[in-house]
Amino acid sequence: MYSDICLCQMDELKSRDRVVQSLEKELGVQAGQTQRLLLRKEEAERHYGSPKREVAPSLGENSDSVSNQDVDERDARRFHLKIAELQAVIRKLEDRNTLLSDERNELLKRVRETEAEIKPLMERNKRLNKKNEELQQTLQRMEDKLKTLSRENAEQKEKSQQNLQSGGLKRHTSLTDLSHAHEQQEVEYLRLQISEQRGVIDELTQRHVVETYFGFDEESVDSETSSLTSYNTDRTDHTPATPEEDLEDGFSREEAELRFRQLTREYQALQRAYALLQETVGPLDPERHCRVRAHDWCVCVFVWLYVMQDSKWVEEKQNLLRVNQELREKIVSLEQCEMRLRSEVQDTQDQNELLEFRILELEERERRSPAFNLQISASENNSSLQLHCQQEGVKDVIIPDLMKKLDILGDNGNLRNEEQVTVIQAGTVLSLCEKWLNQIDSTEAALTQKMIDLENEKELFSKQKGFLEEELDYRKQALDQSQLRVQELEATLYAALQQDPDSCVGESLSDRQRAKLAESMDAVRRQILRQSRHADTLVLQQRMELLQSAQQVRIHACVN
Structure with a gap:
């Protein structure tokens, strides 16, 4: 358009x-x-x-x-x-x-x-x-x-069966040894069940996540009530859910709550049974009781350390996600600014081309237009015809006197009729010529004024062209700076992904996006090298100029 x-x-x-x-x-x-x-x-x-x-x-x-x-x-x-x-x-x-x-x-x-x-x-x-x-x-x-988990469960079951078979093949020397062996088997079996239930409970507690704009963030669950409430309430998705999704979420929540309650009841029953067994077995074998307590304490410390590491990892992940979000927002804003600058530069270039074409047309028309050397300005004493005769070199003829003489000759009765007609026609022709020259003078003045207006318009177009060229250079510089800033941000993102390749942001990127980030990193490096080389060249030129000036001073001193 x-x-x-x-x-x-x-x-x-x-x-x-x-x-x-x-x-x-x-x-x-x-x-x-x-x-x-x-x-x-x-x-x-x-x-x-x-x-x-x-x-x-x-x-x-x-x-x-x-x-x-x-x-x-x-x-x-x-x-x-x-x-x-x-x-x-x-x-x-x-x-x-x-x-x-x-x-x-x-x-x-x-x-x-x-x-x-x-x-x-x-x-x-x-x-x-x-x-x-x-x-x-x-x-x-x-x-x-x-x-x-299924593979670990199968391995643990195989180990428990092997332990049971090895315990059953042993010979018991007394009834007390037989009872102790039976109790040990029951304790080992209960421990296996407790470890399995703990694994399932940990898995369920870890499933309590918060759905955010960039993925799923894990929550810290302190108790059963906090886990249930967090699972039910902490959903911060900004997108509106459909009725089908709400129904599926409701079913999954109810099923998870029922499963969690059942597992907690089983876990509490197993804890009570384990406590009773510890009470009954503890007085019989103090050394074994101490070993079990030390082992449980080591397991608790290991679990606590693992949880602390997980919390640190979650914090680092959240920091990386926040930094990634800020970088993405900056990249989007810079891309929008770049698109706006590109459109403005394109409009400026189009307008500049239009003005250049107009200036060329005006110059061509000025070159082809004929030169007007007629500078006739009629006054009260001198007519246009008189001025034209003077410019042509005919200075002896005075038009007003000639008109008076023609009038006198026309009124003279001594002339023949043909001569009188000729004189009258000559006077008429002279008056018409004077009127015609007056019209030509007015037309010439109008055309001269139009030429002056066109010259002014040409100067205005030239000024607009210079202003638009300056604006175009400024927009090009801003565009180059924005492109360099985008490349720097992409290089920063690429460096962050190289430092943490296992993050969810790195997994979500495709090969083409990774290649694009790598190319941006290379472009930034080349730009930095180019700037450093340019700075080195400037320093070298300055030093060469100083050296040449010093040599010239030395030569002048030697000559003197």
Whole structure:
């Protein structure tokens, strides 16, 4: 649409230039006709001054001048009609231009409305895609963990069966040894069950996560009530859930709560049974009781250390996610700024090209336009015809005196009728020539004023071109700085991913995105090397200049 408007404006300018050229041609024709009339006047004066001339040629010249005057009047009427037609065409083009500008504004408004409607849908689609990818990754991790737990459970069952078989094959020397062996088997079996239940409970407590914009963050659960409430309430998803998702979430919550309560009851019953067994077995074997307590204490310390490491890892992960979010926001803002600067630079370039084309057209028209050397300014004493005669070198003729003499000769009764008619016609021709020269003077003044206006317009366009070039350079510098800033941020993100390759952000990136980040890192390195080389070159040039100046001073000192 913008290019169409520019083309319409260019066509309008070309049409106006053609009108100006036609007017200039018309002015040239009028100047030629004026010169021809002046020559005829001189011939008439010579004919009047020489008595040997015959009357017939003067009559022929009079008829020629009358016919030429009719032709000039017809040309003038035709030119006026043509100018009126061109003005009508110009008005039509202006109306068309206003209609096209209104249509362009309406289309731009519709485009903005469409973009405003599409933007939230695109953002929601992006969020859903990210959420889907994170859920797939979480599902994959859960499946891997389930496989490892099932494998560990099978290994523990095999170990327990082997221990039971080895314990059953031993020979018992007394009833007390037999009872102790049976109790030890029961204690080992209960310990295995307790460890399995603890693993399941830990898995369920670790499943209590908070769903955020960037994935799932683990929560710290202090008790059964806090875990249940956190699982039920701490969901901070910013996207609205559908009824199907709400129903599935409700079923999964109820199932998880029932499973968790059942496991807690079993765990409490196992703890009570284990406490009873410890009470019954403790007094019988103090050394073994101490070993068991020391082992349990070591297990608790190990679990506490593992939990502390997990909490530190969670904090580091949250910090990395926060830094990643800030970097992404900066990258998005810089990309938007870059797009805006690109559009402004493109508009400036288009406007600059249009102004350059206009300046070239004005220069070409100025080069082709004829030079006007007629500087005729009529006053009260001197007429335009008198000034023109003086410029042509005919200084002996005084037009007012000549007109008076012609009037006197026309009133003289001594002349013949043909001579009186000739004198009267010569006076009429001179008056018409003077009127024609006055019209030419007015036309010339109008064209001169128009040329001055065009020169002023050309200077204005030149100033606008310089301003637009400066603005274009400034926008290009801002665009280069924003691109460099984007590359630096991408390099920072790439360095952070290299330091922590196992983060969820690194897993969510594709190979193409990783390659793009690596290319940005290389570009930043090349830019830094280029800047360092440029700085080294400047320092080297300064030192060379200092060395040359020192050598010149030394040479002057030696010469002196």
